[in-house]
Amino acid sequence: MVVLFEGIDTCGKSTQLELLKQKHPEIITTKEPGGTAFGIKAREILLESSIISKRAELLLFLADRAEHYEEVVQPNQDKLIISDRGFISGIGYALANGDFELDDLIMLNKFALQGNLPDKVILFLTDIQTLQERLGGKDLDGIEQRGLEYLLSVQEHMRQTVLTLGIPHLFIDACDSIENIHQTILTYLKV
Numbered sequence: 001m002v003v004l005f006e007g008i009d010t011c012g013k014s015t016q017l018e019l020l021k022q023k024h025p026e027i028i029t030t031k032e033p034g035g036t037a038f039g040i041k042a043r044e045i046l047l048e049s050s051i052i053s054k055r056a057e058l059l060l061f062l063a064d065r066a067e068h069y070e071e072v073v074q075p076n077q078d079k080l081i082i083s084d085r086g087f088i089s090g091i092g093y094a095l096a097n098g099d100f101e102l103d104d105l106i107m108l109n110k111f112a113l114q115g116n117l118p119d120k121v122i123l124f125l126t127d128i129q130t131l132q133e134r135l136g137g138k139d140l141d142g143i144e145q146r147g148l149e150y151l152l153s154v155q156e157h158m159r160q161t162v163l164t165l166g167i168p169h170l171f172i173d174a175c176d177s178i179e180n181i182h183q184t185i186l187t188y189l190k191v
C-alpha cells in the first residue's frame with residue numbers, strides 16, 4: 001500500500017513520519033523530491049531556486065517522481081510505503097504557480113507514475129498563525145520564501161485536488177498536538 005503524507009511546508013509531515021518509523025521500523029519511508037540518487041541532485045537544483053521557467057521546474061519534479069516510482073515504489077508494492085510528499089504536492093504547487101490546467105497536471109502525473117496513483121493520502125491542514133510561527137523558526141528555502149499567501153493557496157489546491165480525484169484520504173488538523181496527530185494516524189492506517 002502506498003500512502004502520501006501531504007501538506008505545505010512546516011505542517012508536521014516529517015515529525016509524524018519519524019514517529020511512525022520509530023514505532024514501525026518495517027514501514028518503508030521515503031520522500032519526494034530526493035528519494036533516489038537522481039532525486040538528491042534534482043532536489044538541490046529545485047530548492048536553490050535557480051530555475052526561471054515554471055515548466056522546467058514542473059518537469060524536473062515530474063522526472064524525480066518517475067524515477068522515485070520505478071526505483072522505490074514499484075519494487076516494494078507488497079509493503080507499506082509512506083512518502084513525505086508526492087503528486088498531490090506536484091499538483092498543488094504547480095496550480096499555485098499559475099499557467100497550468102488541472103487536467104494537464106493529472107495527465108502528466110499519471111504518466112510519471114505509470115498510471116498508479118497512491119492508495120491513501122494524509123493531508124495536514126494548517127492555519128496562517130501556525131504557519132507564520134513555524135516558518136519563523138527556520139532558514140527558508142527558495143520555495144518557502146514565496147510567502148504565506150502562496151503557501152496557503154497551495155494548501156487549498158491540494159485539498160481540492162484530493163477531493164476532486166476521490167482518493168481515500170484523512171485530513172489532519174496540523175495545529176493539534178504531536179501526540180494526538182500520531183494517534184489519529186495510527187488509527188487511520190490500522191498499524
Ligand SMILES: Nc1ncnc2c1ncn2[C@@H]1O[C@H](COP(=O)(O)OP(=O)(O)O)[C@@H](O)[C@H]1O
Pocket residue numbers: 007008009010011012013014015016134137174175176177178181
Ligand atoms: N503538531 C505540532 N505541534 C507543534 N509543533 C510541531 C508540530 N508538528 C511539527 N512541529 C514543529 O514544526 C516544525 C516543522 O515540522 P516538520 O515536521 O519539519 O514539518 P514538514 O515536514 O511538514 O515541513 C518543526 O520544528 C516541528 O518540531
Ligand SMILES: Cc1cn([C@H]2C[C@H](O)[C@@H](COP(=O)(O)OP(=O)(O)O)O2)c(=O)[nH]c1=O
Pocket residue numbers: 007008009010011013014032033061062085086087089090091093094143144
Ligand atoms: C514534490 C513537490 C514538492 N514541491 C515543493 C514543496 C516544498 O516547498 C519543496 C520540497 O521541500 P521539502 O524540504 O521536502 O519540504 P518540507 O519543507 O515540507 O520539508 O518542494 C513542489 O513544488 N512540487 C512538487 O512536486
